Amino acid sequence: MEICSVGGYNEVGKNMTAIKFNSDAVILDMGFFLPSLIDFEESGGDRSNMSKEGLINLGAIPNDSVIRSWKDKVRAIGLGHCHLDHIGAVPYLANDYNCPVYGAPYTMDVLGSMLRDDKLKLRNDIKIANPNSIHKINGNLKIEMINITHSTLQTCMMAVHTKQGTVLYANDFKFDNHPVVGRKPNYKRLKELGNENIIALVVDSIYAGLDRKTPSEKVAREMLKDVLLGTGNENNAIFVTTFASHLARIKSIIDFGEKLGRRIVLLGRSMKKYVNAAQNSNLISFSDRAEIYGYKRQAKRKLKEIEKNRKDYLVVCTGGQGEPGAILTSIADNSLPFKFMPEDHVIFSNKVIPTEINKENRDALEASLKNKRVRLFKDIHVSGHCGREDLRDLIKITKPQHIIPAHGEVRMTSALKDLALHMGFDTNKVHVMKDGLKIKI
Numbered sequence: 159m160e161i162c163s164v165g166g167y168n169e170v171g172k173n174m175t176a177i178k179f180n181s182d183a184v185i186l187d188m189g190f191f192l193p194s195l196i197d198f199e200e201s202g203g204d205r206s207n208m209s210k211e212g213l214i215n216l217g218a219i220p221n222d223s224v225i226r227s228w229k230d231k232v233r234a235i236g237l238g239h240c241h242l243d244h245i246g247a248v249p250y251l252a253n254d255y256n257c258p259v260y261g262a263p264y265t266m267d268v269l270g271s272m273l274r275d276d277k278l279k280l281r282n283d284i285k286i287a288n289p290n291s292i293h294k295i296n297g298n299l300k301i302e303m304i305n306i307t308h309s310t311l312q313t314c315m316m317a318v319h320t321k322q323g324t325v326l327y328a329n330d331f332k333f334d335n336h337p338v339v340g341r342k343p344n345y346k347r348l349k350e351l352g353n354e355n356i357i358a359l360v361v362d363s364i365y366a367g368l369d370r371k372t373p374s375e376k377v378a379r380e381m382l383k384d385v386l387l388g389t390g391n392e393n394n395a396i397f398v399t400t401f402a403s404h405l406a407r408i409k410s411i412i413d414f415g416e417k418l419g420r421r422i423v424l425l426g427r428s429m430k431k432y433v434n435a436a437q438n439s440n441l442i443s444f445s446d447r448a449e450i451y452g453y454k455r456q457a458k459r460k461l462k463e464i465e466k467n468r469k470d471y472l473v474v475c476t477g478g479q480g481e482p483g484a485i486l487t488s489i490a491d492n493s494l495p496f497k498f499m500p501e502d503h504v505i506f507s508n509k510v511i512p513t514e515i516n517k518e519n520r521d522a523l524e525a526s527l528k529n530k531r532v533r534l535f536k537d538i539h540v541s542g543h544c545g546r547e548d549l550r551d552l553i554k555i556t557k558p559q560h561i562i563p564a565h566g567e568v569r570m571t572s573a574l575k576d577l578a579l580h581m582g583f584d585t586n587k588v589h590v591m592k593d594g595l596k597i598k599i
């Protein structure tokens with residue numbers, strides 16, 4: 159068996175891994191490296207004019223030329239969840255492979271709306287693969303989706319079953335035993351696989367260096383409750399910003415907003431996209447609990463009304479990274495018709511994705527809000543990624559022969575190697591890769 163670390167092994171982003179067993183190969187995830195893309199677009203670049211090669215040269219999508227010789231052997235592309243660092247490159251790369259794309263309903267709905275927004279087309283067959291289902295690809299290969307918890311809906315670990323044994327792909331996850339939306343991790347199936355034969359575990363190492371078990375989403379819910387129900391906000395505007403794909407978080411915000419007796423308004427294009435996808439997939443619907451406006455024109459009209467009756471509303475919006483053009487950023491720079499008053503509330507239920515441009519944007523946003531004497535509540539958030547102690551539990555449950563740390567810079571993948579060595583793995587069984595390498599197992 160050969161495994162190729164196509165992307166996501168030098169950086170957090172552009173995840174893509176390929177596995178070849180005899181004359182059959184499978185690709186898992188095809189993601190964006192968002193910092194390159196954001197830099198490019200903020201300096202005036204237009205992605206819609208870019209070729210695949212252009213995006214590869216920009217560093218925005220994985221360089222799949224390293225598996226050129228496997229091209230005719232690829233039988234399936236599997237997508238683990240809907241985040242852009244896992245599916246963003248599908249529209250640019252998947253067409254080159256004559257095979258179907260497998261993903262959970264929510265993942266595929268988000269992919270579909272991405273394709274429509276960017277006016278792109280896929281030639282590949284789309285195969286809807288529900289969490290906890292197994293799909294026969296041919297006589298030699300099966301792909302299995304295993305329900306796991308993360309920071310968006312229907313996240314799955316993917317198991318590729320071959321005659322030689324199984325490769326378990328575990329990007330991204332945390333072990334959340336109290337998820338706010340969706341089911342608990344499928345520990346039962348992971349244990350079963352651990353008692354069979356997992357040849358290799360390809361696994362999320364972004365926080366392998368942090369000595370912790372990542373707290374449950376229930377903890378973030380309590381933090382939100384504390385801020386929303388426990389501060390003097392009767393007469394003030396309340397704006398909460400979070401990741402648009404984080405439906406569990408949005409649900410908690412709506413729950414407590416209703417407790418405050420406020421009308422809930424969701425604003426922003428991506429907010430509408432991910433909330434609609436959840437409704438399309440029959441997972442969770444907010445349409446009878448919140449007004450949802452994706453277009454700037456509609457947002458403008460609504461904000462004028464909220465401005466006059468600020469204590470009657472709670473707004474959930476985009477802009478938590480301070481990204482130009484998002485709702486909160488546009489209000490702060492006075493390009494939308496809403497004026498913050500002193501002591502209005504802005505709650506950041508997210509974390510800044512730590513790139514230079516994000517930090518600058520977010521600092522500028524906070525400075526502008528403080529200038530308007532707004533009250534800021536930051537870091538009302540818990541991560542969706544496993545810490546070192548979640549990883550230890552996963553390794554114990556699944557008992558892999560080999561470990562391939564993924565989803566991170568080398569300092570992160572090396573931290574996972576360090577954990578594996580502490581757990582008694584031989585150094586030649588833990589493979590710290592770089593983008594574009596292959597190993598034989």
Ligand SMILES: [Zn+2]
Binds near residue numbers: 239241308309330
């Ligand atoms: Zn993710």
Ligand SMILES: [Zn+2]
Binds near residue numbers: 330
């Ligand atoms: Zn990711």
